[in-house]
Amino acid sequence: MTMKEQINKDFIQARKNKETLKIDVLRIIKSHFDAYKIDNGRDMDETEEINYLLKEQKQTEEAISFAEEAKRADLIEENQEKLKIISAYLPQMMTKEEIHTYLSEKGISEMAMKDAMKISMSELDGKADKKVISQVVRELLGK
Structure with a gap:
């Protein structure tokens, strides 16, 4: 349904x-x-x-x-x-650790900030809080 x-x-x-x-x-x-x-x-x-x-x-x-x-x-x-x-209608959002693991496996830490954010936001859209995604990408890129 x-x-x-x-x-x-x-x-x-x-x-x-x-x-x-x-x-x-x-x-x-x-x-x-x-x-x-x-x-x-x-x-x-x-x-x-x-x-x-x-x-x-x-x-x-x-x-x-x-x-x-x-x-x-x-x-x-x-x-x-x-x-x-x-x-009640929202799915369980990914935790910070799950986002970190997922993005690490995608090789985000090797990308430019612009590309990393673009890929991260598109792939995790509706699955995780955008603020947390941004925070994890910055951590992975060391910024």
Whole structure:
């Protein structure tokens, strides 16, 4: 079952269970997927779906930080629940050690920074946090 199919199924179930926050979060995700299809004439591939959810996850984490600064417990709780819903659809990201091993096997340490970043980002897109990938590439290149 694709991620889009799973989200549609969970959206229907959430409506039956009257889970308003989950309905709202899944509706936003579904509408983005549908808008992408209309704009591009095709469904998102798995990597594009993951990257969109990672973007939503990051925005929600930022919202939690702002709510903490404002001492708004209600917003903190709501955004933490939203984060749990989004995270449920994301695959387990690679650890720093796994990224290091993978890139070492690819011979990244022998490349120029530009080439190393290009290859690393394209091959690990949607499988690992981009910030961690960048950090590991810099370590391997000694920069």
